Amino acid sequence: MILTLELRQSLIDEMITYVDQRAPLEACGLLAGKAARAEKMLGVLNQAQSPVRFVMDPYEQLHAFDWIESNGLDLVGIFHSHPTGPETASPTDILEAAYAVVHVILSYTGAQWKARGFWIEDGQASEVTLQITE
Numbered sequence: 001m002i003l004t005l006e007l008r009q010s011l012i013d014e015m016i017t018y019v020d021q022r023a024p025l026e027a028c029g030l031l032a033g034k035a036a037r038a039e040k041m042l043g044v045l046n047q048a049q050s051p052v053r054f055v056m057d058p059y060e061q062l063h064a065f066d067w068i069e070s071n072g073l074d075l076v077g078i079f080h081s082h083p084t085g086p087e088t089a090s091p092t093d094i095l096e097a098a099y100a101v102v103h104v105i106l107s108y109t110g111a112q113w114k115a116r117g118f119w120i121e122d123g124q125a126s127e128v129t130l131q132i133t134e
Helices: 009-022 058-070 091-096
Strands: 004-008 028-034 037-044 074-082 102-109 112-121 124-133
Touching: 004 009, 009 028, 009 037, 009 074, 009 102, 009 112, 009 124, 028 058, 037 058, 037 074, 058 074, 091 112, 091 124, 102 124
Parallel strands: 004 037, 004 124, 074 102
Antiparallel strands: 028 037, 028 074, 102 112, 112 124
16 A cells, blocks of 8 residues: 655646646546656546546557556556546545556646545545655
């Protein structure tokens, strides 16, 4: 279990730009890195094309996994957006979580996007600290 995920502010900004461009639909993707440090985001098409649900396109997801492996990195996180909330993992997110990684949820709160991290295991979501570096 990862209790803290380290990310550069520029990576958070890149994720926010990505999900904002796809709003009001949910957007999703993978985070590649080492140990508990995310170094790269890879956007994956939301096959569901829904404002309240995401299903990663299997071909784009496989391509992203190939990129991660060929660059000597590991899957450290999955991100997706909640354009209209909530700020936490939804019951669907918890039910469908398939990887032991940090789930970063970007929710739109008022006039800005907010990122929060969660570890989902055994039907429970526990908050993970997102340590933002420069």
